[in-house]
Amino acid sequence: MTSVSLLGQRADLGGDFSTIANSARVYQHLLGGSAAYAADRTAADAVYETAEWLRTAALINRDFGVLSVKWSLAHGVRQFLDLGCGYPGAVNVHEVTDTDRTGCPVVYVDNDPEVYAHARCELDEGPATTVVHADFLAMDQLLACEAVRTAFVPGAPVAVLLHDVLPWCADGPALDQAMAMLRAWMPVGSTLSITHLTDHWHHATMPDVTAAFAGHGLHVHPRSSDEISDLFGDLVQQDPGLTATGRWHEHGRYVHHPPEHSAAFAGIAVIQTIVPHHGVRDRTVLGQPQPLHCERHTTPQNDMDRRTEPVHVAPKGPFMAASWTSKTPARLMDIVDDTGELLPDGRVVAPHRPAPASLTGAAA
Ligand SMILES: C[S@@+](CC[C@H](N)C(=O)[O-])C[C@H]1O[C@@H](n2cnc3c(N)ncnc32)[C@H](O)[C@@H]1O
Numbered sequence: 001m002t003s004v005s006l007l008g009q010r011a012d013l014g015g016d017f018s019t020i021a022n023s024a025r026v027y028q029h030l031l032g033g034s035a036a037y038a039a040d041r042t043a044a045d046a047v048y049e050t051a052e053w054l055r056t057a058a059l060i061n062r063d064f065g066v067l068s069v070k071w072s073l074a075h076g077v078r079q080f081l082d083l084g085c086g087y088p089g090a091v092n093v094h095e096v097t098d099t100d101r102t103g104c105p106v107v108y109v110d111n112d113p114e115v116y117a118h119a120r121c122e123l124d125e126g127p128a129t130t131v132v133h134a135d136f137l138a139m140d141q142l143l144a145c146e147a148v149r150t151a152f153v154p155g156a157p158v159a160v161l162l163h164d165v166l167p168w169c170a171d172g173p174a175l176d177q178a179m180a181m182l183r184a185w186m187p188v189g190s191t192l193s194i195t196h197l198t199d200h201w202h203h204a205t206m207p208d209v210t211a212a213f214a215g216h217g218l219h220v221h222p223r224s225s226d227e228i229s230d231l232f233g234d235l236v237q238q239d240p241g242l243t244a245t246g247r248w249h250e251h252g253r254y255v256h257h258p259p260e261h262s263a264a265f266a267g268i269a270v271i272q273t274i275v276p277h278h279g280v281r282d283r284t285v286l287g288q289p290q291p292l293h294c295e296r297h298t299t300p301q302n303d304m305d306r307r308t309e310p311v312h313v314a315p316k317g318p319f320m321a322a323s324w325t326s327k328t329p330a331r332l333m334d335i336v337d338d339t340g341e342l343l344p345d346g347r348v349v350a351p352h353r354p355a356p357a358s359l360t361g362a363a364a
Helices: 023-030 038-050 054-074 113-122 139-144 146-151 173-185 206-214 225-231 330-336
Strands: 002-005 080-083 106-110 129-133 159-163 191-197 264-270 274-277 280-283 292-294 311-313
Touching: 002 113, 002 146, 023 038, 023 054, 023 113, 038 054, 038 206, 054 159, 054 191, 054 264, 106 113, 106 146, 113 129, 129 146, 139 146, 139 173, 191 225, 225 264
Parallel strands: 002 129, 080 106, 080 159, 106 129, 159 191
Antiparallel strands: 191 264, 274 280, 292 311
């Protein structure tokens, strides 16, 4: 149970938050939450007039968030970093991971001071949850801060979530550097889950949507599938690849909705386990995912998760990480370290990913 602000307290930030629309609260309003001020509600209504799919898209995005966490759990990842976590919802990451019982560490990060305040109250619930008020574009500070460093078992995979966050960041060196630093930090077997607004299905109307947001001071950047793929860098996308968010997972609640209702692409990619082989980076399958049989949480106040039938999470794509548990031998980390290289001329580049000091503490 740790909360830390790298951005100062609300009072230090100046400005009247209640008169300025904010992406977190507009989104929360679309989801039926009550944290939005009049400025947020007005902005949401204005955008909704240009894009009736907006609310469904927000619901689809939240549904995918739950499925994404289950997908990573099913593949043995036990630590979670939720960047741009937003206001607490009906089902949050640490509830999907059952962190109270399993001890799976979950770090929530958001740069909005009001989200931070809510997250401290509602998300930071036990010894394995951490809430950080930080700008993920200052990735160096975020990853270096003690709360983040001590939250995770060093060297064990981390599932990183960036759901509907990157559209709120403009292209440029700040975003490129933050993403590069994040990917370099992620241990082998880690997963990166991204959802991202796109004009792919809304060529004609997206300019009106972005203009409506901009009219309320909110700058959103829809990206093409190629641009979103680039955000994954050299991570390997898992089946079915970049797909409309509602259709990414066969058990998604919105799988039968047309892709334009998602208005966003989703993808999950993995830091591949690669063994250097004559200068060619080969895939090596160390383990297959275990089908995850789990009950959906039922929450009467939210219609996203009312279904109670079991969800089997059994992705088809190849995945390189074996199940990382407290029993995973540290030796395995050496085997799968992908940073060493055998150059064509026979020279060897030693691995440089930090070896795990200890793998104890991760939940089984
Ligand atoms: C649309 S909400 C998405 C919330 C959540 N990820 C979800 O999928 O439900 C976007 C969130 O990203 C946060 N955010 C935007 N830019 C950020 C940044 N540079 N650093 C940290 N958080 C950011 C906003 O404050 C907001 O809470």
